[in-house]
Amino acid sequence: MGEDVRSMTQRHLGTVVAGASIAVTVGAVLVAVTLPGDTSGASPRDPAYGHAGYEHVRYGQGSAQGSAAGGDGAPPPGVVEPPPPRIADGSGTDPLTDDEIRHARALALSADPREAGEGVRGAPGPQPLSVDLAEVPPEEAGAAAPPRRAQVSSYDYRRDAYVTTTVDLASDRVVRTDTQRGVQPPPSRQEAVEAARLLIGDRRLGEGLRSDYRDATGRELTDPAQLTVTGFVYRVDAENPGPARLGACGRHRCVRLFSRVRNGPWIDTRWFVVDLSARSVSRLD
Incomplete structure (x- = not known):
């Protein structure tokens, strides 16, 4: 070329x-x-x-x-x-290279411009979730060199929508974009950190977490970087009835946390639900 x-x-x-x-x-x-x-x-x-x-x-x-x-x-x-x-592009079913991941995200963003979406902290552009090698359709599976495509997943907090964009890495072309509401994939690390930030900053409901951290370390908890957190999606539906105040979870992006002091003991935060869409914290009673 x-x-x-x-x-x-x-x-x-x-x-x-x-x-x-x-x-x-x-x-x-x-x-x-x-x-x-x-x-x-x-x-x-x-x-x-x-x-x-x-x-x-x-x-x-x-x-x-x-x-x-x-x-x-x-x-x-x-x-x-x-x-x-430059880092060589992968081929066939090889895992995506770092170059391919960056390029796939850039292509997906061109199909869904920054002004059309919003991240978990309000920044322009949808919140990145994952980039995966797309499956090859059956009609192309037998080709000598099947197209190498990537599926870019993100969450748009402005629309409360899960967005998946498939891009062709060889032709630099967006193949399709799908937008779904009510679909909640696992939260990214950035989303879990933001949920911890909101919980720490809640004057009333965050007091227990701050107190447990103080007892464990002798220091004040002021930043989520002081914790190791893992986020899990929380939703209210027919199979998982919840309190009325959390009825929007499922349409909204809601997260529960497993938390521990960095390089230290666990702190039980399972009873709290952080609604990242509404930026609010609730407790499961």
Whole structure:
């Protein structure tokens, strides 16, 4: 992939100033220069380009000798070197590489712009959950090189919706986007941390957690980073009836926590439910 560099700007690396009795000599110079590449016909993901879409150009040795008559010494033409190696994309059913995961998230975001969603703390863009290798449909399973696709999952707190976007990693194309309400996948680590932050900050219901932490460590609990937390989805439905004040859980993103002092004992927080959509805390009686 990629294309040859069609043209290159010659850089003037030295200026020789000469007078009747003055001569300035510029010795051998080796300069490494990075110039923006001509991306008019190539993708920044093209192997001919580095991660940021730049060509790598090195100038060789050159010298310029001033004389009484004066003169400029121009460096020799630049030589295009191969870019630094990038992490290779996976193939077949190989796990997604870090590059593929980042690229899949960027593609999914282009299908669901930042202004169209909201994260768990109110930041623009839906809350990232996971990126997984998408299953190959039966009609494509026998192909010599079946399409390599990723499924990007996120939760949009603005709409209280679970969003899954399937992207084709080879063609940089969004295949489809599905939006569902009332579907609650397991919370991400960031969501569990935010639930702990809300519980710690609740003046009344967070007092027991703060007191237990103080008894265990002799210090005040002010930040979720002082804990190790794991979140579990809580929902109210026909199979799991709950108190009326938690009736929105299922439509809202509600979480229960298992908590422990970092590198220390467990603290029982199972009786609390944090509604991340409403940013409220309740206790199961």
